[in-house]
Amino acid sequence: MINVLQSMLDRRKLVKGGVAAGAVLALNPLWTPPGAFAQDEPDLPSDASDMDALIAGAQAENKIVSYGMPDYWANLGLMWETFMSKYDIAEHEDADLSSAQEIAKFLAEAENPIADIGDIGIQFAPTAIQLGVCAPFKNDTWDQIPDWAKHPDGLWAVQYYGNLVFMVNTDLVDPVPTSFASLLEPAYANSVSISDPAGAAQGNFTVFAAAFANGGDEANVQPGLDYFKNLVEVGNLKPTSPDLAQFQKGETVIGILWDYLALEFRDQLEGQVNLEIVVPEDASIAGPYASIINKWAPHPHAARLMRNFILSPEGQTIYAGGYATPILPDVEIPEEVAAKRPPAGAFASVRTIEDWNLGFVAFQQIANDWGPYVLGQ
């Protein structure tokens, strides 16, 4: 996808450059190179050193538009509410889009921008950078964010992540599996359900985690594909999806999914289905979501202020309340949430993908090989 979008961008640059040059030649006798017009507005802050100016700017804009940050997701309803009352911002609108759609729309709407800020799966960060849709901004807790979770120039920053877990229906499964290796046992015949690795990030990360569990890494995810091919051959992969309805019906008995979804589903099914959440011992994986600010944002100060708020201890605690794992290391997880999560020590097996340029290629490989190689389609 990068290549195609890249060629599109080149064309856009060309057209924009041509139009700009033509307009400049026509209107301005003192011709200046078009490059001088293509740069960002110079007065937009790229860090949080002058908070007063940032707040004043955001209040003057009095509105913020987001893509892919709906109220129901990861406690964002409370996040928006708190942000808007704290800084006295009147209006918020969101369009619930997928990561790829967010980036495509930022780019397509460059001349008539609509949205200010977005939340993308981290695997899309390289695309967003290559297409040049992001504005740089380093919030005031920037130094506390781990290096793997931020762009060196502030073009994106991870705001929260999920951990891949097994959720097991203990009414129908005994004993509870504890690792990817154990899922191969005959006891789990036709029992293991995952999302579609060729269509959904959750499924793709599942294969990635299996690669980690079997000696692979972001440069080599083949062990993950081999693992699932094996799981299919022993008859343990079950073609149902690890979603709420299937857990409720007892169709999905061992599902592999993000912990924030698992915790949410278990709350909703309390008293109906007995479910246990396990972090696989041999490897789990972090699925991070990154904040991007639209380079052409119509409310640029509000967008920066929102990123600053999300990445403050207050914003991070709100995420934790929605079962997402905060990216800031020292954020306290609310007690009632901590009590529902697996013990903190269990998360030691969670791996992170450090190099997302490699990670992106691996993602494509998993998506492309899943049907033909693993399922033999």
Next chain:
Amino acid sequence: MTQQSLSPSSQPITLAPHDPITLDRVRRPRAPRWLSALPLPLLPFLIFCVLLEIVPVIVLIRDSLRVQGLGAFTFANYQVIADPLFARALGNSILISLGTAVLGAVVGGLVAAAIVSGSERGRRLSLGLVAVTSNFGGIPLSFAFIALLGTNGFITLLLRESFGVRLYPGTFSLYSWTGLTMVYFYFQLPLMILIFTPAIARLKPVWREAAATLGAPDWYYWWRVGLRVMAAPFIAALALLFANALGAYATAYALVGGNLNILPIQIGRYIEGDLNYDPGKASALSLILAVFMAVGISIAYTLTQRSQKWLS
């Protein structure tokens, strides 16, 4: 209103209202010919068709010829069908649609014949039931099958607890081609009965009586007359069922997700997926699918026209 603009139309008012000759000469304002040719009551429907069928198809064609559905002009999107994964997806889609169409047409045809030969009361009752079931489809249909025949479905548990028959794992799986065929069959059958019953009902009893008078046994009448007259409407119905199954997405997706390779699911991955978002390729694949549906519908249309000759 000015005096001038009033003058031509105000003229008739001054004429004697009861004089037919004068009235004839009055030039009443008349709608242009193209407008009067348009059936006015159909207008809302036509607008509906343009907005929800014709415009989307034009957009689809446009997007299928652009990089990512919004970039530069290209034919490359159509090359995805050369990828074995997508070629097989198309093949699988055609196969399951054709298979369930034949199954639905044969069984549905026999049911339709039975309904027609039954009493008037029975006919009304069974067609009522069929009409209800034909409106049951999509995600609810898949979920109903899962509740009945899934690994913890009602029938699955009943067989296991009461008869010791274990469907899972090994013997049967709803999440397979067999399962998908069953669910497709469920929506094909009532459609066949609904469209084929009227055709069978139009077989003229005099043909049969004539054959009987000449000494032909029942089977001979069917072989030489009945089946031959019914062939065109039968194949027409078959083609419609084929087109009907080809586009099924929600039903299949709710049942098997990405685990079976059919074209609508591959298209869905390009539109809704988090990984390979590409509306351009999705549009190209949709149009390829649409061509096959159009073939089905054209066959149905042509044969229906032809069978009118016999059955009107």
